[in-house]
Amino acid sequence: MAVHDEICRAIDRFKDQAIGLGRQIHAHPELKFEERFAAGLLAGALGELGVEVERGVAGLETAFRAEAGKSGKSGKSGKSGKSGESDKPEPTVAILAEYDALPNGHSCGHNLICTAALSAFAGLAAIRGQLPGRVVILGTPAEEGGGGKIIMLEKGALEGVDVAMMAHPVDGEFATFPTLATRHLRLTFHGHASHAAAAPWAGASALAAVLQTFQSVDAARLHFRDGSRIHGIITNGGQAVNIIPEKAACEFLCRAHTTGYAREIADRVLRCAEAAAAATGTKLAHEVLGGYKNMINNLATAHRYARHCETLGVTAHDAPPDMPTGSTDMGDVSHALPAIHPIFRIADPGAGNCHEERFAKQTDTPRAYEAMIRVAKAMALTAYDLLAEPALIESAKREFAARQET
Numbered sequence: 001m002a003v004h005d006e007i008c009r010a011i012d013r014f015k016d017q018a019i020g021l022g023r024q025i026h027a028h029p030e031l032k033f034e035e036r037f038a039a040g041l042l043a044g045a046l047g048e049l050g051v052e053v054e055r056g057v058a059g060l061e062t063a064f065r066a067e068a069g070k071s072g073k074s075g076k077s078g079k080s081g082k083s084g085e086s087d088k089p090e091p092t093v094a095i096l097a098e099y100d101a102l103p104n105g106h107s108c109g110h111n112l113i114c115t116a117a118l119s120a121f122a123g124l125a126a127i128r129g130q131l132p133g134r135v136v137i138l139g140t141p142a143e144e145g146g147g148g149k150i151i152m153l154e155k156g157a158l159e160g161v162d163v164a165m166m167a168h169p170v171d172g173e174f175a176t177f178p179t180l181a182t183r184h185l186r187l188t189f190h191g192h193a194s195h196a197a198a199a200p201w202a203g204a205s206a207l208a209a210v211l212q213t214f215q216s217v218d219a220a221r222l223h224f225r226d227g228s229r230i231h232g233i234i235t236n237g238g239q240a241v242n243i244i245p246e247k248a249a250c251e252f253l254c255r256a257h258t259t260g261y262a263r264e265i266a267d268r269v270l271r272c273a274e275a276a277a278a279a280t281g282t283k284l285a286h287e288v289l290g291g292y293k294n295m296i297n298n299l300a301t302a303h304r305y306a307r308h309c310e311t312l313g314v315t316a317h318d319a320p321p322d323m324p325t326g327s328t329d330m331g332d333v334s335h336a337l338p339a340i341h342p343i344f345r346i347a348d349p350g351a352g353n354c355h356e357e358r359f360a361k362q363t364d365t366p367r368a369y370e371a372m373i374r375v376a377k378a379m380a381l382t383a384y385d386l387l388a389e390p391a392l393i394e395s396a397k398r399e400f401a402a403r404q405e406t
């Protein structure tokens with residue numbers, strides 16, 4: 001299709017700039033909610049494309065939004081068509097950009113996620129006069145533990161969006177990605193301090209409660225469904241070696257294939273902690289620090305993406321349901337509207353896993369940037385098709401309605 005070629009040519013013209021941005025962001029890693037350098041660079045590049053950029057979206061300093069479409073509007077809220085008096089809303093596709101890093105650098109490759117999103121947007125913005133709808137780019141901070149997309153969802157930043165997409169680099173190539181739901185628990189035990197040698201009978205050890213909790217959780221593991229994960233750390237093990245610990249704390253991340261089951265696991269962990277408190281004569285306080293939902297992959301959209309990957313020379317199958325995986329706040333987006341989160345190969349298997357320091361080296365190679373540009377094209381073409389083919393966007397929405405999970 002001629003318009004597909006035009007989009008790809010525009011992305012090729014943008015390529016050097018996109019790689020330059022990706023390299024700068026890689027060299028300047030920023031933790032969740034502190035991505036000022038990256039957000040500034042990306043917003044600046046969007047401005048150069050001739051679109052209006054809204055910064056500080058959803059009350060998040062490092063979130064941003066821009067849109068392109070035939071109408072030439074750069075709406076502020078994306079709420080068109082909600083009031084009832086406006087015209088029928090235009091079909092709208094959002095491409096999401098992540099750009100936060102981890103303490104060991106860009107070991108999750110979000111410098112490639114944001115430049116792929118930006119390049120895809122640049123390709124579509126180049127033909128905005130022919131776009132049969134709107135394309136929105138959303139800069140979404142703090143995927144690594146901050147749940148930026150959840151805040152943006154709650155504040156309405158995705159209202160009016162029909163389908164959302166993003167792509168993540170790893171060492172494999174798949175059009176779908178089954179991620180785990182999470183529930184993050186903090187458990188704090190309060191005991192009684194006493195001299196550990198002179199009067200241990202007067203104390204109640206909060207550390208003993210923490211240790212007992214870990215043992216009970218380990219005993220319970222066998223009974224959790226396949227694919228579940230529970231991992232914890234002790235965040236406070238006591239105050240001094242010669243004092244019975246008055247306070248001790250730990251955190252657990254409970255993960256499962258569904259949000260409901262992650263909650264069940266977390267409830268079980270909580271019961272283990274309550275039992276430990278009873279056994280040690282301590283008091284338990286708990287907090288739920290948040291959680292991500294599992295990814296519901298929209299197959300109608302993912303399979304169109306896969307078709308474009310094929311014409312671009314790469315095969316992207318559906319991921320096997322039992323593949324090793326992590327969690328993402330894109331899961332929450334996928335529970336709110338049809339969404340895809342394909343993964344793309346930037347290195348050979350064994351070159352390091354996501355979040356490992358050595359993987360950070362793989363996210364800044366010529367091969368990684370070539371893959372990023374290819375994925376940008378596949379996303380842009382998929383977004384264009386969704387806008388241009390009412391039947392495709394309808395099937396994506398029908399599938400979403402039928403697959404709703406808790």
Ligand SMILES: [Zn+2]
Binds near residue numbers: 109143
């Ligand atoms: Zn990541």
